[in-house]
Amino acid sequence: MIKSHSDLEIISLEEKQNTAQYRHRVMCCNSTACLSAGAHGVREAFEASIKREGLEPQVQVVPVGCMGLCSQGPLVAVKSRLPNQETGGKTETLYHSVNPELAETICQEHLANGKAVEAQVLSPELPFFARQQRIVLANAGEINPERIEDYIARGGYQALLQALSTMTPLEVVESIEQSGLRGRGGGGYPTGKKWRMLHEAQAESKYVVANGDEGDPGAYMDRTIMEDDPHRIIEGMTIAAYATGAQQGYLYVRAEYPVAVRRLETAIRQAKRQGLLGNKILDKDFGFSLEVRIGAGAFVCGEETALLASIEGKRGQPVLRPPYPTQRGLWQSPTMINNVETFANISSIIQKGADWFRSIGTDSSKGSKVFALAGKLNHTGLIEVPLGITLRDIVEDMGGGVAKGRNLKAVQTGGPSGGCIPEAYLDTAIDYESLQHLGSIMGSGGFIVMDNDDSMVDIAKFFMEFCRDESCGKCLPCRAGTVQMYQLLDKISKSQASLDDLARLEDLCDMVKHTSLCGLGQTAPNPVLSTLQYFRQEYLDLMTDSPPQVADKAINYEALGEG
């Protein structure tokens, strides 16, 4: 049971000593992207050849989380105790595209002889890595997420201890307010403001909820945090509970993330055992319990009120607001919901201070944001960058430019609720307001790059299909509107639509946006509206004067002729 600073220190020291026994620490990416590229076989190959070479006492093989550059996985980092000559004085070497054969070579040359396999080494100078600022992903790829000791060795739970022993709950709330942290789920609502509302709410029971129902197609920021650094979220939530007076918390994770669920559950068990959850946390007069709740994979359950309904065991669909969850949430009690990425920022803010956090980002948007780079880029994967970085920096520098020498056409941000930003606006510095101004949103961090081969109508259609399938069906505009909008987009994409159809589509976008009950419906038209705003001609080019009717062709009787 950890009760004090020194207890934490002991664990940390033991862990560091344990690591220091080894000359090399081979960190094999064990995240979903690399696993699907064969990372499991790579790790086995390392273990086998280390055994064969008799290097077991000198080399530790560790499964770690995502290192980011998923397009070049499986990634393996070799960390050495001492800088040695053969690797050019570096203590860390990162290999890309590792396969079992390469693992064997690395073992024989690098681990045994201290000579890096240069051809497969990624430079840490690569802008993809160099320009990142890792706060929430600080431990991803560094620690074994299934060991609390690893987390503690990297300063974990220090912030909780600090908050509990040196700050009043109100001071914690104020610190978060001062930091300028905003909700990372997409809305960008000031986190401190939410915390204060729950803090001030008078009720017998209060709840904090982490939203890990990441549903945007292609997004895996939250999954990565949950899989790679579960304790960071738990620590953030526990601090939040202390600050707001909540006694119970829920981690809402979608069922499609079984690894995240397993690691969070393991982490909760470990934290409980260490007295970091439960009654009398860190021997203080403060208790907090945490449970994982598994969502059945409905996109709409990312919406606050639908998520709460789902936790209560009800049909996951939104309800009218007000009352807001901080007034009446879970089981009618005040409830605060933050995205897991938001919670992952907390421990760093407490440890390093609000001012440190405020120093990162733009006037209105502080800190860093994780983006999932995808689409027609040379380098794709997960990055965490300071807010205020320009779109162009991400695309051209970090992403290595558009693949195959094609021209960039647009960047889609914000997933199904977002929009397409054309090349002309690439110098925009990213923050919540600037993206909104361009007709898109920050969202949860989707970042898809499109080149001239991509059809904007198809993009809009893809996201509309997604929204149609994910509509919960409660309110009519979203339930029926998305169906009609999808059909019109389909008709347009097949050159079967008239200008009347286009006008009808725009009418529907306007109506669905303004009349839908929740965010899903209100933002569903965004991909259409933003592509129409910047790429209207592309739609017009697909128009036809005499649209063929869906049922223009009669059925074929040939097969029916004979009795």
Next chain:
Amino acid sequence: MSRIKLATVWLGGCAGCHMSFLDLDEWLFELAKVAELVFSPIADAKVFPEGVDVALVEGAVANEDNLELIKKVRERSKWVISFGDCAVTGNVTALRNPLGDPTPMLKRIYLAANVVTEGVPSEKGIVPALLPRVMPVHEVIKVDAFLTGCPPSAARIQAALEPLVKGELPKLEGEHIRFGQGA
């Protein structure tokens, strides 16, 4: 005063709207003073003529013949009016749509065990093939006004015809537009 050229067209429907038109009874004499019936199932023209002023179209678009005729009607008429619920909504004629492709239905009806059969009727150029989906008229062509009802009552038809014979599009509202009813 010259009379307007009036046509009535019957696509996939039950003829109830045409019967309701005949329920105008003696007002038909008034109508005859201002309108000339140039094409109708109750008249003998075989080809839809050019220069029609007003075409009342009963029924939904259900087969190849309907499709061919309605396109001709649109080309040759100044105003096309969807006449009755089948034309406006698909109504009962479109009740087959939720069943999907009509092929199994045709087979069931024409290849039934107790039927002496030559197969599903399909003589080319004679028996028009069904469209996979019955469509209201405005899904196929532009429609200028809508006259709802199953059927629209004679009074409702008269309310629509009165402006039409004067060269104005009708503006029906209130109970005059209720689906499914004729009032």
Next chain:
Amino acid sequence: MKRLVIDPVTRIEGHAKISLFLDDAGKLADAKFHVTEFRGFEAFCVGRPLWEMPSLTGRTCGICPVSHVLAAAKAGDEILAVKLPETALKLRRLMNLGQLIQSHALSFFHLSSPDFLLGFDSDPAKRNVFGLMDVEPELARRGIRLRKFGQDIIAKLGGQKIHPAWAVPGGVRQGLSEEHRLELLEALPEAQETTFLALELFKTLLDKFPEEVASFGNFPSLFLGLVTPEGLWEHHDGLIRVVDETGALVADKLEPADYLDYIGEASHNHSYLKSPYYRPNVAEGEAITPESAGLYRVGPLARLNICNRIGTPLADKELTEFRERFGRVALSSFQYHYARLIEILACTEAVALHLQDPKITDTRVRAQAGINVLRGVGVSEAPRGTLFHDYHVDENGLITKVNMIIATGQNNLAMNRTVKQIAQTFIKGPDIAEGILNRIEAGARAFDPCLSCSTHAIGQMPMQVELFSAQGELLKRLERN
């Protein structure tokens, strides 16, 4: 071989074409009557509640919706296994009489009389009810008012003229008010007067059209329809009787519900309209053609031919005269028109009797019950002939199977044979005058075919003529204006 298609056949209640096949010498080799609409009622009624069937199947036809409403309600009665309140039965009969009157008036005045009064060869642009209104305004007005009388009976009972939602399994939804009864009684004399006028007019016309009388479907055949247990003319209940061309009973007192035992159905490649036939006259596996011994006719002519007498004095007097003219059984389909007028007269007499019946305004008009039997057959005489609705339901009352045999379908073989007979009579060579084509259409018109309902599976009919080469290639499409 050349083929001529009349498309669309006009002034009939439906969508149809007629094909004429001419041999190389230009003489008629064959003729076919095609029905070109399909609607699928038998399919989409499945899964619907029994109680909605009258209104739903009523939509098979806007001309005689009442016939379907009544047949559907009767099938429903069978399934509920209820005995109808006496007044409900009387009211249903009254509505059917209104239906016969309006439909017959429509057929005679609005659709066919332009042929008789303006001439088969007159200007096709004027040969319609509007042309008649121009030339014979008084007669046209009377015809319109006679139809209106029939429609008013329907509206005063069912609330609206077309597609009244009124007859239901177990009875009817509302009775007849005293006020409406009096209004109808008041209108009755004029209706009867118009009927007499039309009858007298038609008798004078008969002599003008000897060739038409001789060729409009003039052939021996069976006739089928309902008669009362005593053998009198019947339009709603009763039992099935079949007679031959001499009037001899071929079958009598057949249970309508057993119709599948004696009526078969054939389907042809050239038409959506199936062809029912009299099963006992056809061998197993035999092809069904217009020459088949299974051909029978239904409708006004059949009803007059099968009954012993009508049972009301004025109509019986007319029937006697009719039989004096044409024998015990009239064979020419041209006389459908005549029969129709006699039936209108019979209907007006029957309407009078009903309206004077003290029980007609009774308000006990509906029996309530649940599903008691899983199949019901409702049979009624529609204006165009005997109508069968056959429903199967599940224990909850959801329709599981529907079969409908519709009056006009039963005349399908006869109509095919009729158009061929007319074509053979009038076509002398490759140059065919418009008036001849009109006569061919008029042959179909005599049956007053209602295709919109006969194509429950199927639908409507206007007429078209196409010329085909011997190889079956389309040479030209004849269009008459």
Next chain:
Amino acid sequence: MPINLNINEQNLKAQEGETLLTVARREGIPLPTLCFLEGLSVAGSCRLCLVEVEGSSKLQPACALKVTEGLSVKTATERLKRYRKMIVELLFAEGNHVCAVCVSNGNCELQDLAVQMGVDHIRFSYQFPERKVDLSHPLFGFDANRCVLCTRCVRACDEIEGAHTWDVAGRGQSAHIISDMAQPWGSATSCTSCSKCVAVCPVGALFGKGVSVAEMKHQPAVVDFLASARREQNWHKKEEQ
């Protein structure tokens, strides 16, 4: 405490805690509704009663909007009318609403809404979904073809009767009403056959068994009576007092 508010540039007084819809109805200001029913909880899902609130970019449902001092709203702007008409059209397009052969023809709130909105045809494409009729209950029937998912039946059954026989299954365009665990209504053991769901249905989806076309007349006011009778412990019908 009476408060002041402004509806369509008309100054009005109301009680704190009242909803805008209550005030508008009392003042005779027309506002279309479908999912709302006096006596049931507020769903706010049909979106027909949305109004424009001064100082807010978001439209608010009048059924849920609590009036506050100085509230200023517009209930019938051109934009709102346009949206409402589209909503009604979309409702027609998503189900199989064949008014002519519906048990509620002439007694239907959806049909009434179409008349109010001036809907004389549907601009959106009909979906023609394949849906079923459930006649397994001895007294009532449910025709999913006509259901508009207002969930009045669900709420009446849960909140007034306490049986919770009805609920919603599926999502988006596949969302549909089910009884018990998607069993036929007739085998739903929770159903007390109280008929409240039938009474509150705005369309012909729920009906008494044995009614034919145009015969079904619903009695939605029954839940308001029950709710207020329980609240006030007064079971006399108002007109009988």
